[in-house]
Amino acid sequence: xxxxxxxxxxxLQPSKTLSLTCSFSGFSLSTSGMVVSWIRQPSGKxxxxxxxxxxxxxxxxxxxxxxxxxxxxxxxxxxxxxxxTSVDIAxxxxxxxxxxxxxxxxxxxxxxxxVTVSS
Amino acid sequence: DIQMTQxxxxxxxxxxxxxxxxxxxxxxxSNYLNWYQQKPDGTIKPLIYYTSNLQSGVPSRFSGxxxxxxxxxxxxxxxxxxxxxxxxxxxDSSPTWTFGGGTKLxxx
Numbered sequence: 103x104x105x106x107x108x109x110x111x112x113x114l115q116p117s118k119t120l121s122l123t124c125s126f127s128g129f130s131l132s133t134s135g136m137v138v139s140w141i142r143q144p145s146g147k148x149x150x151x152x153x154x155x156x157x158x159x160x161x162x163x164x165x166x167x168x169x170x171x172x173x174x175x176x177x178x179x180x181x182x183x184x185x186x187t188s189v190d191i192a193x194x195x196x197x198x199x200x201x202x203x204x205x206x207x208x209x210x211x212x213x214x215x216x217v218t219v220s221s
Numbered sequence: 222d223i224q225m226t227q228x229x230x231x232x233x234x235x236x237x238x239x240x241x242x243x244x245x246x247x248x249x250x251s252n253y254l255n256w257y258q259q260k261p262d263g264t265i266k267p268l269i270y271y272t273s274n275l276q277s278g279v280p281s282r283f284s285g286x287x288x289x290x291x292x293x294x295x296x297x298x299x300x301x302x303x304x305x306x307x308x309x310x311x312x313d314s315s316p317t318w319t320f321g322g323g324t325k326l327x328x329x
Contacts, residue, residue, distance in 0.1 A: 139318075148321065148323050151317070166317075196263060198265065208257070
């Protein structure tokens, strides 16, 4: 059974660095073609793909946010991380991690973690 | 970036009704188009991949079609659990995978 779950700070101040963790089970990120992505959704708005890391350690970033994003994974291939530097109010959103396998099709999603940027 | 425009943004409909949601890309995306359903609690469920392939476990009343820049999701007969938000997503343009603005399917 594939599951993913996001965790984060809940709230942080502007200009800080946001650190998010995606913990997953039921699949191995070392399997060829496997990818874990980060996607966010401000309240009442649509979804925005942010970044991804694949089975081979290759990383993909949304060009519009690339300078602020860093995606990584742990050596046991059970967690993926996302850091966003210099956050501001516009980064307030629910952050999801999602799996895809051989297609850029997100076939399993976590429940999301809400992040509020506020002073 | 490829822009995805969904229409309508909201759609009142009745149980048993057949509905179609449209998604238009700003350029051709070679059928690299997926659909997702989002419930009010935020849960996101995949429905259709590569234009017309039904995700395992998704009821057959859901179907997808399209080509070039124009794609659609059809629900043949609405059930109570189908009232939700729907999003299309293109994956033709690497590495920016973009979503449509969403369509809210509401009970009339």
